[in-house]
Amino acid sequence: MNLELFIAKKIHFNKEEGKQATPPAVRIAMIGIALGLAVMMLSIAIIVGFKQEVRGKVAGFGSHIQITNFDSNNSYETKPIAVSDSLLTALCNFHGIKHVETYATKWGILKTDSDFQGIVLKGIDHDFDWSFFNKNMKEGTAFTLDSAKTGTDVIISQYLCDLLNLKLGDSFLTYFMQDDIRARRFTITGIYDTGFLDYDKLFVIADIRQIRRLNGWEKDEVSGIELQVTNYDKIDRITEELYFSMAELQDRNGNSFYTRSIKELNPMIFSWLEVLDMNVVVILILMMAVAGFAMISGLIIIILERTNMIGILKALGQNNTSIRKIFLYISFFLIGKGMLWGNAIGLVLCFIQYHFGILKLDPSTYYMDTVPISLSVSSFILLNIGALAAAMLMMLGPSYVITKIAPARSIRFE
Numbered sequence: 470m471n472l473e474l475f476i477a478k479k480i481h482f483n484k485e486e487g488k489q490a491t492p493p494a495v496r497i498a499m500i501g502i503a504l505g506l507a508v509m510m511l512s513i514a515i516i517v518g519f520k521q522e523v524r525g526k527v528a529g530f531g532s533h534i535q536i537t538n539f540d541s542n543n544s545y546e547t548k549p550i551a552v553s554d555s556l557l558t559a560l561c562n563f564h565g566i567k568h569v570e571t572y573a574t575k576w577g578i579l580k581t582d583s584d585f586q587g588i589v590l591k592g593i594d595h596d597f598d599w600s601f602f603n604k605n606m607k608e609g610t611a612f613t614l615d616s617a618k619t620g621t622d623v624i625i626s627q628y629l630c631d632l633l634n635l636k637l638g639d640s641f642l643t644y645f646m647q648d649d650i651r652a653r654r655f656t657i658t659g660i661y662d663t664g665f666l667d668y669d670k671l672f673v674i675a676d677i678r679q680i681r682r683l684n685g686w687e688k689d690e691v692s693g694i695e696l697q698v699t700n701y702d703k704i705d706r707i708t709e710e711l712y713f714s715m716a717e718l719q720d721r722n723g724n725s726f727y728t729r730s731i732k733e734l735n736p737m738i739f740s741w742l743e744v745l746d747m748n749v750v751v752i753l754i755l756m757m758a759v760a761g762f763a764m765i766s767g768l769i770i771i772i773l774e775r776t777n778m779i780g781i782l783k784a785l786g787q788n789n790t791s792i793r794k795i796f797l798y799i800s801f802f803l804i805g806k807g808m809l810w811g812n813a814i815g816l817v818l819c820f821i822q823y824h825f826g827i828l829k830l831d832p833s834t835y836y837m838d839t840v841p842i843s844l845s846v847s848s849f850i851l852l853n854i855g856a857l858a859a860a861m862l863m864m865l866g867p868s869y870v871i872t873k874i875a876p877a878r879s880i881r882f883e
Contacts, residue, residue, distance in 0.1 A: 623674060
């Protein structure tokens with residue numbers, strides 16, 4: 470029989486007992502644990518959700534990995550690479566790659582009767598993955614490519630539509646500056662809104678053959694190849710392996726291939742996201758410290774309330790270690806109750822925000838209009854285990870107060 474656990478249960482769960490730990494102290498300790506855990510859970514869910522949303526939107530416009538001409542600059546006017554079917558097949562079979570598609574980009578000026586705006590025309594082929602834009606489509610649908618002729622249908626962002634007073638079904642001219650000015654007329658079949666204004670105000674999605682005709686490219690020439698990985702956590706390793714593998718190859722025109730991940734293509738955005746990890750660590754430490762100090766105060770008060778009992782147990786031959794175990798069990802019960810309430814509060818708040826999006830954001834600053842939530846089962850379990858372990862470790866210090874209590878004096882203590 471575990472005597473320490475038995476005594477701890479009698480003290481904590483026996484509501485008939487006259488001498489109990491001071492109720493306000495117990496409540497404050499439990500509230501501290503509950504609020505601390507709820508805030509930590511929300512912090513992790515929001516930061517992880519925010520990173521996933523931003524990362525997903527960047528990848529939606531440019532995929533996870535891009536392979537371009539090694540001589541290309543960082544603008545959207547690119548030097549082409551010739552892509553063979555055998556190369557595409559090899560990339561599709563490369564471990565860690567789940568989707569491969571080709572694209573082309575070109576600067577242009579979108580002109581209406583009263584306004585104009587600089588845009589990037591992104592040409593896509595039959596292999597394009599529409600899932601990202603379908604998820605963010607506000608009106609209309611994605612266009613389909615006709616194998617027999619070059620399409621004039623495009624999808625455009627809600628931002629550009631509002632800016633230029635365009636609507637679904639409208640046609641507009643786009644001018645391209647080359648040796649001579651060329652114009653193309655396009656028709657809007659879909660309007661998307663990702664909330665990522667840096668890209669929404671730029672990209673118009675069209676048939677890749679429009680760009681090939683404008684640039685005088687062959688049918689196998691593109692600006693680059695976009696690849697999606699099956700596991701984002703392995704993107705650095707896959708990019709490195711692809712880089713060295715593609716560096717040994719050349720296309721039929723003698724051009725070398727340049728492989729980069731979205732982290733390398735968008736260093737400022739991903740450096741900013743990495744800074745958020747430090748914010749989470751700071752929040753977790755602060756919340757754990759607040760909750761821990763509340764619990765320490767509660768435990769010390771409980772020990773003082775039970776000074777007489779401690780003296781009697783010592784007089785009966787119980788050692789300090791055994792008595793400390795009793796109060797550590799009591800601490801465990803209190804922390805457990807606080808964590809149950811904290812989990813309930815945190816999960817309810819996460820559920821409400823995830824489904825109803827009550828907390829709003831400015832898309833021009835945060836790239837989304839609501840606070841995102843993403844809490845995995847593994848994160849939830851690790852957070853609870855870590856919080857419980859940290860709280861119990863913090864209880865070891867104040868439990869040493871018991872060793873300073875003398876039986877002779879404490880038995881007379883009231």
